[in-house]
Amino acid sequence: MKLKGSQILLKMLELEKVDIIFGYPGGTVLDIYDQLYKSKLKHILVRHEQGAVHAADGYARATGKVGVCLVTSGPGATNTVTGIATANMDSIPLVVFTGQVPTTLIGNDAFQECDITGITRPCTKHNFLVRNIEELAATIKEAFHIARTGRPGPVLVDLPKNVMAAEIDFDPATIQIRNHETIHKPAPKKMAQVYEMLSHAKRPLIMTGGGVILGKASSELTELSRKYQIPVTGTLMGIGSFPGTDPLWLGMLGMHGTYYANMAVSHCDLLIAVGVRFDDRVTGTIETFAANAQIVQIDIDPSSINKNVVVDLPIIGATKTTLQDMLKFLAEHNYMQQAAERKEWLEQIAGWKEQVPLTYCQNGKVIKPQQVIETLHKVTKGDVIITTEVGQNQMWTAQFFPFDLPNTFITSGGLGTMGYGLPAAIGVKCAFPDKQVVDIAGDGSIQMNIQELATAAQYNINVKIVLLNNGYLGMVRQWQELFYEKRYSHTDMTYAPDFVKLAEAFGIVGLRATKPEEIEPTLIKGLALNKPVLMDFRVSRDECVYPMVGPGSSISEMKLGTREMIN
Amino acid sequence: MEKKEHIISILVHNKPDVLARIAGALGGKGYNIESLSVNTTTSYEISKIVMTSVGNQATITRIENQLRRIVDVIAVDDLTNVESIHRELILVKLILTADSKAKIEKAIDTYKWKVIVSADTYIILEITGDKPQIDFALARLEPMGIADITRTGIVALALEN
Numbered sequence: 165m166k167l168k169g170s171q172i173l174l175k176m177l178e179l180e181k182v183d184i185i186f187g188y189p190g191g192t193v194l195d196i197y198d199q200l201y202k203s204k205l206k207h208i209l210v211r212h213e214q215g216a217v218h219a220a221d222g223y224a225r226a227t228g229k230v231g232v233c234l235v236t237s238g239p240g241a242t243n244t245v246t247g248i249a250t251a252n253m254d255s256i257p258l259v260v261f262t263g264q265v266p267t268t269l270i271g272n273d274a275f276q277e278c279d280i281t282g283i284t285r286p287c288t289k290h291n292f293l294v295r296n297i298e299e300l301a302a303t304i305k306e307a308f309h310i311a312r313t314g315r316p317g318p319v320l321v322d323l324p325k326n327v328m329a330a331e332i333d334f335d336p337a338t339i340q341i342r343n344h345e346t347i348h349k350p351a352p353k354k355m356a357q358v359y360e361m362l363s364h365a366k367r368p369l370i371m372t373g374g375g376v377i378l379g380k381a382s383s384e385l386t387e388l389s390r391k392y393q394i395p396v397t398g399t400l401m402g403i404g405s406f407p408g409t410d411p412l413w414l415g416m417l418g419m420h421g422t423y424y425a426n427m428a429v430s431h432c433d434l435l436i437a438v439g440v441r442f443d444d445r446v447t448g449t450i451e452t453f454a455a456n457a458q459i460v461q462i463d464i465d466p467s468s469i470n471k472n473v474v475v476d477l478p479i480i481g482a483t484k485t486t487l488q489d490m491l492k493f494l495a496e497h498n499y500m501q502q503a504a505e506r507k508e509w510l511e512q513i514a515g516w517k518e519q520v521p522l523t524y525c526q527n528g529k530v531i532k533p534q535q536v537i538e539t540l541h542k543v544t545k546g547d548v549i550i551t552t553e554v555g556q557n558q559m560w561t562a563q564f565f566p567f568d569l570p571n572t573f574i575t576s577g578g579l580g581t582m583g584y585g586l587p588a589a590i591g592v593k594c595a596f597p598d599k600q601v602v603d604i605a606g607d608g609s610i611q612m613n614i615q616e617l618a619t620a621a622q623y624n625i626n627v628k629i630v631l632l633n634n635g636y637l638g639m640v641r642q643w644q645e646l647f648y649e650k651r652y653s654h655t656d657m658t659y660a661p662d663f664v665k666l667a668e669a670f671g672i673v674g675l676r677a678t679k680p681e682e683i684e685p686t687l688i689k690g691l692a693l694n695k696p697v698l699m700d701f702r703v704s705r706d707e708c709v710y711p712m713v714g715p716g717s718s719i720s721e722m723k724l725g726t727r728e729m730i731n
Numbered sequence: 732m733e734k735k736e737h738i739i740s741i742l743v744h745n746k747p748d749v750l751a752r753i754a755g756a757l758g759g760k761g762y763n764i765e766s767l768s769v770n771t772t773t774s775y776e777i778s779k780i781v782m783t784s785v786g787n788q789a790t791i792t793r794i795e796n797q798l799r800r801i802v803d804v805i806a807v808d809d810l811t812n813v814e815s816i817h818r819e820l821i822l823v824k825l826i827l828t829a830d831s832k833a834k835i836e837k838a839i840d841t842y843k844w845k846v847i848v849s850a851d852t853y854i855i856l857e858i859t860g861d862k863p864q865i866d867f868a869l870a871r872l873e874p875m876g877i878a879d880i881t882r883t884g885i886v887a888l889a890l891e892n
Contacts, residue, residue: 470793
């Protein structure tokens, strides 16, 4: 059967079981949009291409499937770059289709031409320029395969206009691609070493990361911890991979980690790191990180091993199968922790927890951002998927909202992309229309992709925005307060739109709370409405995120904030 | 750990941009490529790249791991850690003058250099060898007045696979 390139694209999306794409039309993708006009494939028209990529990214993080977007050439393509880099840093599987000028014009500085494969080479897992229609179907298939296999990541496919208009015989049965699947190699010797290390360890600790969520290994990790009473801390990306309400959970470690997680890392004698890459925000000074511990690192990507922290036992493999092997080996060899010794370690951690709990002060007059997050947990009973923007809002969410399930905390970790939360929430809500989806935002970040309120309004994508509005770029302001002698250079954002009116102007609901007693009723009202809602919480202007490990410090040296915070 | 030059052999799918991907992946992470040689193998579909980079073993391992992340890379081998042979090739143009002619002819005879073009006013030599041999030849050639020179990157082959 002869099909046009644009028809083959849609056929391939169907074969890949794509149920939704996020996109924005333009000159070079007119043929594709013409096919979409006749297609049943759901397309969400965003208001900026960056929003399309973040929406596809949110969809991918919440579902574990590949997120898909479609944009035009030139500026349409360059606008995707921040979104692609965001996904790349957090290993999120995406396929981004960009229009391109006809192959005959490539290199001519044609209208809306840009070398998008060149531009995105460093921030994609792989990318393709489809030079002729013969290679179109296989390239699309391979793009999806690459995006989801091994360590996942974004793949860009650049589609010249003439390739979309050309015709060829299409038979999906004949498409052949290279296999990129990683083969699981059992490592019994390494399992024996883990067994040995665990047998000698008095203070073991598990550190869980994004690789556990991406690798769908949460249940294995949870079993390892609970069965052998090994406490767990997590990176920002690891939040949700272990139940946040479990007593063995110590919360996040690192720059804004809990006191007890950072103390546990600093005092443990065995650290089992699973699906992490030891980001500088996690380790503090490398020399003092887990200085008393032997470190086991499990990761699917060899380049993540010994990159920042030199480990004693690297295990290269998928987190799920490796943890399964480990559980099996430990069970077969009757590994049992010496109960008395483990008790001492858990008591030591409980002591740190009691000494410096995760807390903040309330004076009853102004809204504290942490209180909004705690109340959100209370009124939703945790049954919610949360996205965040980047900065203080993100850190407070990581600290004060206990996530019990993987894929429910959706945040830009590695790149730290402001403006991520709203479009990501739109993507999540499209995947789970019956779930409550909330973007916890700051007033700085939300303005970076505020145009996506129109997308939410157009399709009545019922996302809720909990805006922690302090009139500052709060995290930068916090650094200025603590490390730049309170010179608040260009971080005051008091000049901002009236967010309630802005919400109304976009055709969604705006609510405002200015006093602590208004938090709960506002949340209850906003969450109950069957419309997108922006809730503007006017919070304490100078609240800081604590604990905080200063730049160049060891993670055991934490600023804990004001005195009254302790006890 | 000791810093030294490592010769890394990379087998890649001969796809558009593959060299840019390799150069970009290493350059973007702050690693330097000192020498480079690229060509297709017996199959046009597969190319071999031989590059050298200076670093301690940990750095070189990171370079190898970065290379292995590239989708079009098939295999990466550090030939420094195995028995291998290395060759470079230079083409050198020397101007013949009344003063230099005899000296140059004597040197060609002594060192068994291969003359590939011999004109009235200049000659072009082709010299192959490993790095010390090429450096040795260059030290001899320089006083004779090199008019132009091209030096390839290192090519290398492991004795046993």
